[in-house]
Amino acid sequence: MGRLALLVCLCRCVAVVSGQTTSYASSAPSTPPDVISLSVTHRSETTLTLQWATSNSTYSYKLSYDGRVEDISASQEDSLITHTVSSLSPGTEYTFILYTVFEGRNSTGVSITNYTTPSRVDNISVTGRNETALILQWNKVNNKNYSYMLKYSVNTTYINVSGGGDVVTHTVSGLSPGTEYTFSLYTVFKDVKSSEFTFTNVTTPSRVDNISVTGRNETALILQWNKVNSNNYSYMLKYSVNTTYINVSGGGDVVTHTVSGLSPGTEYTFSLYTVFKDVKSSEFTFTNVTTPSRVDNISVTGRNETALILQWNKVNNKNYSYMLKYSVNTTYINVSGGGDVVTHTVSGLSPGTEYTFSLYTVFKDVKSSEFTFTNVTTPSRVDNISVTGRNETALILQWNKVNNNNYNYTLKYSGNTTYINVSGGGDVVTHTVSGLSPGTEYTFSLYTVFKDVKSSEFTFTNVTTPSRVDNISVTGRNETALILQWNKVNNNNYSYMLKYSVNTTYINVSGGGDVVTHTVSCLSPGTEYTFSLYTVFKDVESSEFTFTNVTIPAIVSGLRCEYASGGYGLTLVWDPPIGVRTAVQVILGDKRFIQLEESLFIGELQPTQWYTMTVTALSGAVLSAPVSVSCQTDPRGVIAGVLSFLLVLTLCIGIFIWYRKSKLPGVLSKFKSSTKDKVSSYTYSPIPIQTxxxxxxxxxxxxxxxxxxxxxxxxxxxxxxxxxxxxxxxxxxxxxxxxxxxxxxxxxxxxxxxxxxxxxxxxxxxxxxxxxxxxxxxxxxxxxxxxxxxxxxxxxxxxxxxxxxxxxxxxxxxxxxxxxxxxxxxxxxxxxxxxxxxxxxxxxxxxxxxxxxxxxxxxxxxxxxxxxxxxxxxxxxxxxxxxxxxxxxxxxxxxxxxxxxxxxxxxxxxxxxxxxxxxxxxxxxxxxxxxxxxxxxxxxxxxxxxxxxxxxxxxxxxxxxxxxxxxxxxxxxxxxxxxxxxxxxxxxxxxxxxxxxxxxxxxx
Missing domain, CATH: 3.90.190.10 (Protein tyrosine phosphatase superfamily)
Structure with a gap:
């Protein structure tokens, strides 16, 4: 039996390898074949219908998906088998495995993947709109990141969704203003669309693009604008607390609307909306004003030769502007701040002239009706006064006649009033004010008088000449400074001006006391200076007080001695002066020398002796502090004489000895040669011009x-x-x-x-x-x-x-x-x-x-x-x-x-x-x-x-x-x-x- 079984097995193997089918009555059932042409023929949100072909009506089938298994029987007549899978989830991907079943054995199985139809959107809201766009919003279907397809007009838009959140927001742009649109929205999963969700909505209508005011008065404004897109839209107008609805019908492209019951001279802000199917356009805002009321009365509160001061009550007690016209002039008057009165000065006028004025109230460039009045200016005042002469008790004043007319004048100063009558030719008035005090400031007021009307006041100040200093003393001096002192002029704290060389110094005096002390520093030693001192009051100088003085010369520096005259004299040397000195005085014992240069030879002295000299610089009669120096005369005169004698004696003895030893000629020749070289190397003689x-x-x-x-x-x-x-x-x-x-x-x-x-x-x-x-x-x-x-x-x-x-x-x-x-x-x-x-x-x-x-x-x-x-x-x-x-x-x-x-x-x-x-x-x-x-x-x-x-x-x-x-x-x-x-x-x-x-x- 074992051999027989082995033989049967080998036969089967040979049959399989050769591709031949051999039936053996005693063999086990074979594996059935897989189905062919498996496909999905229909779908819904919860079902998928499968279809396949079969070659044997005796087969049954087994379907596996999503953890479930279904057994499927087929009728003997069907060559195409259809099976509907139900109870599925919408918009879901499923994988199916279909097995052929025969005699308890399954085929290897055929796999297919497909999807159910997704659910549709259940509601859409419009969360925002403008003239060319609508913002749509809906909940994600089944809280999943499905895609969506939106159709409107001839447009189709695919909307991909990703990320967290359970809401989809989508902006539809490129739309026309004030237009109603019908939209269809589909959920899309794996290229499978849901059923259609349809809705309608409108875009915001365009706003008015311009409004003009075609007429106005104190209580009304006439507005006009073009119809938006030439359509008979409605309009809504808001201003203050009022809202007006304006319905438009009929032909024409222009809308005209009168706003009445307004207040004069008032600015209104209007908001105008286009309205379509209860949707308002964006706001068109504009402002405009009604005509202001005119001024009811004007008074002149002041005048001068070139100006008039006008005053009137504010119109409606508001800070309106005003426009004033006179001659060829137009002036705009801006008003601000509190109070209910406007005051305005009209300047640049001609003296003594009548003017006709027209005044308008102005609010936002809108003028009221005209208010007319007339008035005149005052005569001119003196425009300048010069002081042509002064002394300590008088001032000579001079000014040009005003407008070259023989007006009279009134002069006031220090409780005095003088009336000056002018007549005759010439265009200059000269008047002397006398009996004044020296160095005193006076304030003068001069008026032009014409027909008992005084001009405005011309005020000026001037001063009389101060008294000069009467004496100056020098209370101290050093090499670079002089201390000056003098009595205060009239015991007043006047200023003083001091001039010397190229310097000018201003000396301010304050505080008590009746003496001024001033130090002039940074002077040059030993120098004579000429000073000019002036009393100064309000930039007016007194007559000159002149004096001269000299600083102390600098001490003689750099003192040193040089030997001279073989010890029987010496030369005292010193440095050039700092500043000026006229001479140098040297005192040696009872001898006095005056020297103009920087060195002094002193003879008739003894060698090797110490001498002490006192040296003083002179600048005229002023002496510097003395300086002493001790010097020794040259001791080499005595020593040199002795040494020279010994040297000559020694030399002679040496030459004699050498000569006696018969070596003199050679040595002497060598000595002479050495001496000659020494001289040629270090001794040079002057060469005359001729040679x-x-x-x-x-x-x-x-x-x-x-x-x-x-x-x-x-x-x-x-x-x-x-x-x-x-x-x-x-x-x-x-x-x-x-x-x-x-x-x-x-x-x-x-x-x-x-x-x-x-x-x-x-x-x-x-x-x-x-x-x-x-x-x-x-x-x-x-x-x-x-x-x-x-x-x-x-x-x-x-x-x-x-x-x-x-x-x-x-x-x-x-x-x-x-x-x-x-x-x-x-x-x-x-x-x-x-x-x-x-x-x-x-x-x-x-x-x-x-x-x-x-x-x-x-x-x-x-x-x-x-x-x-x-x-x-x-x-x-x-x-x-x-x-x-x-x-x-x-x-x-x-x-x-x-x-x-x-x-x-x-x-x-x-x-x-x-x-x-x-x-x-x-x-x-x-x-x-x-x-x-x-x-x-x-x-x-x-x-x-x-x-x-x-x-x-x-x-x-x-x-x-x-x-x-x-x-x-x-x-x-x-x-x-x-x-x-x-x-x-x-x-x-x-x-x-x-x-x-x-x-x-x-x-x-």
């Missing part, structure tokens, strides 16, 4: 070899000197270049104002031609951090000249900070205020004048700024003429002020261009006074005071060229200059000069 051209040509030979050797000879001069202060850490930032540091022995020291302050500035004193140790100050161009120090140096040294030889920026590099104001606005640097008072530009230089003011002491100092702008960086000017002329201008200014402080000269580093200009000034003075020049000696001496003075060989050669051009006629200058500079590249090729330029990067 200078020959010397110049000799030095120029072989491409300036003579200049090269001589300039190299000066390279090490002064370099062994100390510059301790310049190396301090706090001072290093004040140096523009690291290799240009001022020597300690000759540096300029600033005053130290506090324990933390520094006396350092990168500047040195330089000798002048006349032996003055401080003729010049050679300084570097200020840095941003040293501008205030620079001005403090100028102030403390009493320098009145600054010479600038660089531009602030050259070849894109900053060479010097601009240390003066950009314009005429004062700038403050530290405690000093600098003001530019003038600026004059030439081709190669600019001259400026500064006023420097010490803010603490009020002292002022004038400084002239000479700025040479044509000197190229790392070179020399193209021609000598401009620089020689520039130096001449400076020298002339220096000699005009012999007592001023050192002249400050700077470029960028303060050595190259600065040294060249200072040397040129010294050499041209030497040339003039000695007929000889010592250029090498001059540069040698300068380099002992500041390093690198005359910094390049080209500048050294340029100095010689300047001397040459000063000796020869001008026509030869250019030719020689071209010759000397044609090998300028060779000059700069000089090894020493080139190394200086590269290492320092400071060439001026």
């Amino acid at each position: 200078f051209p020959e010397h110049f040509n000799s030095m120029s030979c072989d491409e300036n070899q003579g200049f090269c050797r001589e300039y190299e000879d000066l390279s090490a001069v002064g370099t062994e000197q100390s510059h301790t202060a310049a190396d301090l850490p706090d001072n290093k930032k004040k140096n523009r270049f690291i290799n240009v540091l001022p020597y300690e022995s000759s540096r300029v020291k600033l005053s130290v104002e506090s324990a933390t302050a520094s006396d350092y500035i990168n500047a040195n004193y330089m000798h002048g031609y006349n032996g003055n140790l401080k003729q010049y100050i050679a300084a570097q161009g200020p840095l941003p951090c040293t501008v205030s120090d620079f001005w403090r140096m100028v102030w403390e040294q009493k320098s009145q000249i600054i010479v600038m030889l660089t531009n602030c920026t050259e070849n894109g590099r900053i060479k010097c900070e601009q240390y003066w104001p950009l314009d005429y606005t004062p700038c403050v640097y530290g405690n000093l205020q600098v003001t530019v008072t003038s600026e004059h530009k030439e081709t190669s230089w600019t001259l400026r004048e500064f006023v420097v003011r010490n803010k603490s002491t009020c002292e002022e100092q004038t400084v002239t700024h000479f700025h040479f702008t044509a000197w190229p960086d790392h070179g020399v000017p193209r021609a000598t003429h401009d620089l020689i002329q520039f130096r001449g201008v400076i020298r002339q200014h220096m000699e005009s002020f012999p007592f001023m402080g050192p002249t400050v000269v700077h470029c960028s580093a303060g050595v190259g261009r600065t040294g060249t200009l200072i040397a040129l000034d010294i050499l041209l003075q030497q040339l003039e006074k000695e007929a000889a020049v010592n250029i090498a000696g001059c540069v040698h001496r300068m380099r002992l005071s500041r390093p690198l003075m005359v910094q390049t060989e080209a500048q050294y050669v340029f100095l010689h060229q300047c001397i040459m051009d000063s000796l020869r006629p001008k026509q030869d200058s250019q030719q020689v200059q071209d010759s000397i500079y044609e090998n300028s590249d060779m000059i700069y090729a000089n090894a020493l000069a080139l190394s200086q330029v590269k290492s320092a990067s400071t060439a001026d």
